[in-house]
Amino acid sequence: MNNKVLAQVALAIFTAFGLTVSSCKKDAVPLTNTPTDTVKNIATKPDTTGTLIGNAGAAFPNMGFAVLYGTMSSNPTYLAAVKREANYVTFGNELKNASIVKNDGSFDYTTADALLAICTNNGLNVFGHTLCWYSQQNAVYLNGLISALNKPVTGAPKPANLLSYGDFEAGAGSTFTGWTNLAGGTATGSFSAVADDNDGGSRAMQVTVNTPGANAYDIQSIGTAFSVTAGKTYQVSASIKSSGTGTVRMVMQNTGYQQTDLKTNPGWATYTWNVTINETSPILRFNFPDAGVYVIDNVTVVDPATGTYVAPTKAQTAAVIDTALKTFITTTVKRYKGKIKAWDVVNEPMSDGNGALRDSANYTIPAANTGNQFLWAHYLGRAFALKAFQYAKATDASALLFINEYNLEYNFKLDSLIGYVKELKAKGAQIDGIGTQMHINLQTTQASIDNEFVKLAATGLMVRVSELDVTMNSSKTASFSPTSAQLAAQAAMYKYVVQSYLKNVPKAQRFGITVWGLTDNESWLNIPSAPDYPLLFNQNLSKKAAYYGFLEALKGI
Incomplete structure (x- = not known):
């Protein structure tokens, strides 16, 4: 060497x-x-x-x-x-x-x-x-920033969503199929379904954080493991609106750990995280370190290389x-x-x-x-x-x-x-x-x-x-x-x-x-x-x- x-x-x-x-x-x-x-x-x-x-x-x-x-x-x-x-x-x-x-x-x-x-x-x-x-x-x-400039070709097939249940439609009441929701530690908060969604369906997940915990993960929503190629870059997107300015932490964690903090605002917006995932079976989690009300919908994980884009x-x-x-x-x-x-x-x-x-x-x-x-x-x-x-x-x-x-x-x-x-x-x-x-x-x-x-x-x-x-x-x-x-x-x-x-x-x-x-x-x-x-x-x-x-x-x- x-x-x-x-x-x-x-x-x-x-x-x-x-x-x-x-x-x-x-x-x-x-x-x-x-x-x-x-x-x-x-x-x-x-x-x-x-x-x-x-x-x-x-x-x-x-x-x-x-x-x-x-x-x-x-x-x-x-x-x-x-x-x-x-x-x-x-x-x-x-x-x-x-x-x-x-x-x-x-x-x-x-x-x-x-x-x-x-x-x-x-x-x-x-x-x-x-x-x-x-x-x-x-x-x-x-x-x-560069990846975001790629525009999908009109009418071309979109990359497949590798994440199951990212639309929050499955489930009943305050439970969501494919997601485990936790509120503990020193935090107080709750999870519920709302009709105000952003993907053409009938449900979105609302997270109410009354008191943030000592740890961001004291209130968190844990998805289902999905399969990727380790060392490859994927695009994670979510539609989020919050009651005020706040923070939603995206975490990719199973045997490894990667995170990014999203600064959210009132009104729907799509937030994107381009992440090189370092394991083959990751789990996407949402952590909530700030007080507020957050509505999340239309969560996707895609391989950008499989889409058809105009560079x-x-x-x-x-x-x-x-x-x-x-x-x-x-x-x-x-x-x-x-x-x-x-x-x-x-x-x-x-x-x-x-x-x-x-x-x-x-x-x-x-x-x-x-x-x-x-x-x-x-x-x-x-x-x-x-x-x-x-x-x-x-x-x-x-x-x-x-x-x-x-x-x-x-x-x-x-x-x-x-x-x-x-x-x-x-x-x-x-x-x-x-x-x-x-x-x-x-x-x-x-x-x-x-x-x-x-x-x-x-x-x-x-x-x-x-x-x-x-x-x-x-x-x-x-x-x-x-x-x-x-x-x-x-x-x-x-x-x-x-x-x-x-x-x-x-x-x-x-x-x-x-x-x-x-x-x-x-x-x-x-x-x-x-x-x-x-x-x-x-x-x-x-x-x-x-x-x-x-x-x-x-x-x-």
């Missing part, structure tokens, strides 16, 4: 359990040669005076770390260390599309707001990350995706205007291998990531980044706007990105700076580090080291434990990055340096099958040799 696959597996595992800062970098191709510098006195007599931000001020204005809400909200010692060593933080996941956008297209900023409050209350500025990326997107919602035109698809991009960027930037003053507007636009723009012609979304990867360029072409910068600029003209990329230690990627930046700026995009992620390793050459800083500085834009870490376990060995020599080499690498940044980037163009995490255990590179120690602090928050290498470079030692 190559580095890219290993990293993708690691990301999936750790994202699922919320254990790591998710990187914007998925593979780091090993370079040749080891740095020749040694770190003065670090092994035995490190210079321990001062802090990183305390010594960075004369060199560059912003010293940062990537952070997560879970750690910042629950570990005062960790928070104190971040506050002591930095003045800037980047949210590892909380501002990404998939963390905010729900399957029905609604936005939830609860966690991002909470983390922002913690940071600002402790004097930490926040760098916004990220507004337009191909990964960690809610692709379920975005692909659903949307390329222009129609581009228009709906453009609107989704604009809505996310403008809503997010407006919400944090004046609070977040710098953004990664476009993240990782260039593909690996040849440095071309990342689209469907040079990148295939892995089957395991169909729900969280979305190629904006496939639908909007080369203009996708121009649009992103325009939407951000129009929403907050005072914010600093960056483009961010990895593997700029390689000329093919570096030159391609710089060329794309020039193209975008020529078309009117405001791009204030370029972020180089710098997920590097012990074999990265000093020449490649110097080269990227020289070329980035030559653009005249601000240069930011945006996600720095130095992996030691490049071979992904399960039993890896760093030696003293490797720890010293890592310290030397950190020291050289800082030295090269200060040497090759003019002071006026230095935005600063952000290390991608504080402690080794939270790093995206540290996974159970391949432990790694790429950051400046150990799990117990003790400073490593790498910390002192960084510090000495700031001091000019």
